Amino acid sequence: MNSSEREKIKAAYKATFTKKIEEVSGNCLAEASLLKQYQALAEMVMESITSQWAKTNTLYNKNESKQVYFFSIEFLIGRLMKSYLSNLGVEDLVQECSAEMGLDYEAILSQESDPGLGNGGLGRLMACYLDSSSAMGMPAHGNGIRYKYGLFEQRIINGEQIEVADNWLKNGYPFEIRNPDKSVIVKYYGQIHSENINGNLTFVHENYEPIMAVPYDVPIKGYRNETVNSLRLWSAEPLEAFDLPCFNQGHFLNAVRHKSEAEAISQILYPNDNGFDGKLLRLKQEYFFVCAGIKRIVVDFKRSNNNSMDGFSDKICIHINDTHPALCGPELMRVLMDEEGLGWDDSWKITVAALSFTNHTVLPEALEKWPVDMMKDLLPRIYMIIEEINRRFLLELDNEFPYDLERNHSLSIIRDNYVHMASLAIVSSHSVNGVAALHSKILREETFNGYYQVFPNRFYSVTNGVSPRRFLMNSNPELKTLITESIGSAWEHNLFHLKKLLNYISDPVFYEKFEDVKLANKIRLANYMTSHNNVNVDPHSIFDIQVKRIHEYKRQLLNALHVLYLYNRLKENPNLEMAPRTFIFAGKAAPGYYYAKEVIKLITAIAELVNADPTLHDKLKVVFLANFNVSLAEIIYPAANISEQISTAGKEASGTGNMKFMMNGAITLGTMDGANIEILEAVGPSNIVTFGLSADEVHHYQKYGGYRSIDIFEQDPRIQQVLHQLIDGTLGHGLSFQAIYDSLLLYNDGYFVLKDFSAYADAQNQVDHLFRNPTIWTKMSISNVANSGIFSSDRSIADYQREIWKII
Ligand code: KOT
Secondary structure, eight states, X not given: OOHHHHHHHHHHHHXXXXXXXXXXXXXXXXXXXXXXXXXXXXXXXXXXXHHHHHHHHHHXXXXXXXXXEEEOSOOOOXXXXXXXXXXXXXXXXXXXXXXXXXXXXXXXXXXXXXXXXXXXXXXXXXXXXXXXXXXXXXXXXXXXXXXXXXXXXXXXXXXXXXXXXXXXXXXXXXXXXXXXXXXXXXXXXXXXXXXXXXXXXXXXXXXXXXXXXXXXXXXXXXXXXXXXXXXXXXXXXXXXXXXXXXXXXXXXXXXXXXXXXXXXGGTBOOOOSSOOOOOHHHHHHHHHHHHHHHHHHHHHHHHTTTTOOTTHHHHXXXXXXXXXTTTHHHHHHHIIIIITOOOHHHHHHHHXXXXXXXXXOOXXXXXXXXXXXXXXXXXXXXXXXHHHHHHHHHHHXXXXXXXXXXXXXXXXXXXXXXXXXXXXXXXXXXXXXXXXXXXXXXIIIIITHHHXXXXXXGEEEOOOOBOHIIIIIITOHHHXXXXXXXXXXXXXXXXXXXXXXXXXXXXXXXXXXXXHHHXXXXXXXXXXXXXXXXXXXXXXXXXXEEESOOOXXXXXXXXXXXXHHHHXXXXXXXXXXXXXXXXXXXXXXXXXXXXXXXXXXXXXXHHHHHHTOGGGTTSEEEEEESSOOHHHHHXXXXXXXXXXXXOOTTTOSOOSHHHHHHHTTOEEEEOSOTTHHHHHHHHOGGGOEEOSOOHHHHHHHHHHOOOOHHXXXXXXXXXXXXXXHHHSXXXXXXXXXXXXXXXHTTTOOTTOHHHHHHHHHHHHHHHHHHHTSHHHHHHHHHHHHHTOGGXXXXXXXXXXXXXXXOOO
């Protein structure tokens, strides 16, 4: 494009934007608020996407290519405006025009609410997979719930977490289209009668409570291509908002009760990450989006397939993101048998061929099991089908392994009066996969070993990945520019090309620019901390960052105890030689998770102690950033020097924050857990710092005993001092962290914090030495970026296509 063409396009953009402002606000540009500017821009974006969206849908409706549907109870998509602009290839244009019109581009974008429709890794992974599928021109869609309130907003008040409702829809949401014509009725409760209709046994559901599922579709635009896939989020509504007869009889409140009961289903996201709390409303949610989603898929498929279900599983993949959508199996069976009139065997073949299942955790407390009575009562027909799936499965087992009756029955989907959802998912899918090599191995050898023996060919492994567009190009534009200037732009479409950066590893010019980019990103985060936490930090200090959900197994406690130990060392020797450090934490605790909330309190108390102490000469700072979400994450990852990935080995299925940090040049300080192991393989042992027990060692201690935390305590004066400080009033003006203290000593330290402390302190020492040699450090950092190609979610999606959905 020459410059006069570009000027013409810019003039057209400015005119359209000015007109749009009038349309959305009734004001002229000069008087329009930032919110109205954002809404005007959002409308323009939607207008430029929708025709491509319609074309993509027309193409898909021909049923020529296989469609993948991700069923997930969470989609943590983050803000979308920047992604749309960048994917459309118009970001520079909009930025330039905004500046010329005297508008503040970043301030306009910050008007967008950040949809918190997920807790953490599980939901964010789905968002990255949608982004990658579209970027690769592959037909894949999301199917989930449009929560009215997303994950709570976290405030830190007096050092403690306070939860505030996340009303993300308060100003409307411009990137969704409500499609009431595609609503589905979901049936709960009631009774099932079997009738003989024309010689066929037919099941009729009576006296059920109907709820309307209304879809809202969000376009997922591919990076610089023509593909626009869909994220379909279902909202619950009553069939009739108002019960008129009830109202007329004078029962005014009852007349609207039904409405709020119906709406409750999609009202709120459960705030547990890696946990299961067994609430009836959650089970309603699970069936809600499964039932609605399956119904639409079947209707759309038949419409373009001469009203027939033939070839369904050749064209449709239903991918179950953890077990929350595991009712997809029995629900598809119900539709095929009760609505399409197929027999059991044909329906089962189709179901197993269509379904695939990804597991995301091995923590026993997160594995879902629903009481039989609850399931039977709420979903009577679904429960009947689960019973029958189980009966046939056990029969098959007893036929195949007749000498192993006890083991066979331990694999029952229904056992101890619960429906075990992972068992249901495994039995009704053709593939089961873990999310990193170690995790998949643990699934095969421990968690699902019984099923692995029965279905050895069903088990796969696909290592997670993250979107390089969101977590590198859009959140670290300076690094993007530097990379493209150096190695060309091929890496934007294939992240493995980042390897070419290795040619620049000793180039002083590149090297200096690379350091400048990091420093600029650290200054940006430092400014954020000044304005949000009122703490001034030195941007030249090591930014040592742990951001993720607060959970015992993720061991923020290990990090916090080490900070306290460093503080003690500095107090003892103010001239201690060390690079200045800024320890940064962020993450939400589940509101009912007392222990995790205590950890937040501990970190903020340590921060208060450390930051106020002038004798430390700014060598140590601690910051807890409130309300970690996707938008904040985008500021944090580019600014990191150290990525803390210190979970108890064997507990973190994969981790994805570790990949986002690596892509932005942070050095991983981690245990041999989850995808950290694959990060080590990708960068080589000299570009990562690892420490601590292996998963095998942890497993061994857990199975056979032999670890006594009190022994470590007695041998290590550093630990004695730090633990004593938890309860002696040093912290928080006399606070006592007795529960934490007890977990470590009285309850024998279930997550091996004390056991790994010494190795962690050594590893931190190593980090200090490395950082004090800037040449080595920057080389390590560049190597991390250069070798991060394998952690693109484009690679993960290609793996799924090849191994699991068998698309290419
Ligand atoms: C939550 C509730 C029940 C079952 C699983 C979860 C869960 C697992 N939530 N998040 N995860 C994380 O998923 C990520 C994506 O695969 C992993 O990287 C991470 O290790 C899991 O903890």
